[in-house]
Amino acid sequence: KQEVTQIPAALSVPEGENLVLNCSFTDSAIYNLQWFRQDPGKGLTSLLLIQSSQREQTSGRLNASLDKSSGRSTLYIAASQPGDSATYLCAVKDNDMRFGAGTRLTVKP
Amino acid sequence: DVKVTQSSRYLVKRTGEKVFLECVQDMDHENMFWYRQDPGLGLRLIYFSYDVKMKEKGDIPEGYSVSREKKERFSLILESASTNQTSMYLCASRERVLGEQYFGPGTRLTVT
Secondary structure, eight states, rough: OOEEEEESSSSETTOOOOEEEEEEEEEESSEEEEEEEEEETTTTEEEEETTTTTTEETTTTTEEEEEEETTEEEEESSSSSGGGGGEEEEEEESEEEEEEEEEEEEEOO | OOOEEOSSEEEEEEEOEEEEEEEEEESSSSSEEEEEEEETTTTEEEESSSSSTEEEEEEETTEEEEEEEEETTTEESSSOOOGGOOEEEEEEOOOTTOOOOEEOOOOOEOOO
């Protein structure tokens, strides 16, 4: 059974810093990997979707990479802002969709 | 713009009540899902549906049922609500070709 791990569980950085969030998974036979953002008490907002054949995807200040063979993905956030404060979850799809527990990011002004 | 809506943001029900949570998507997706999210336990799949009138059990279906009479609507039913069903409930739909999943805003259910 696929297991998805996100480290660290929480991260606090000063505004303007570049940062990397990590996601690892145990079974490399995936269809895709998706990164989400969740604000407190809200639903999940899709940020980036990477297909298994892709290495990375970019959207604005966000860049997600995928290394299937090593079972890893990273979400890079450039020039972080207080509005980026949220919980970030990754999810991998094989026959099911499995979610990590998330990384709670705080960006301090 | 992609949209998944849920009938209520907050709901308070009494133990033993029958509870209906409604989810509607406007993207013509075949696949729809119900999750619950609890601190320390993450997202857990309750039920999903790959098409109208089809339903499949997820990881934690006990105490729940679902209904999918129309493609755009997927309902979660708590037959007899219990306090351990107090949770955040999230509905999602998934696009079939690329597999991107979209979530609704969530329903915070409290059972007293």
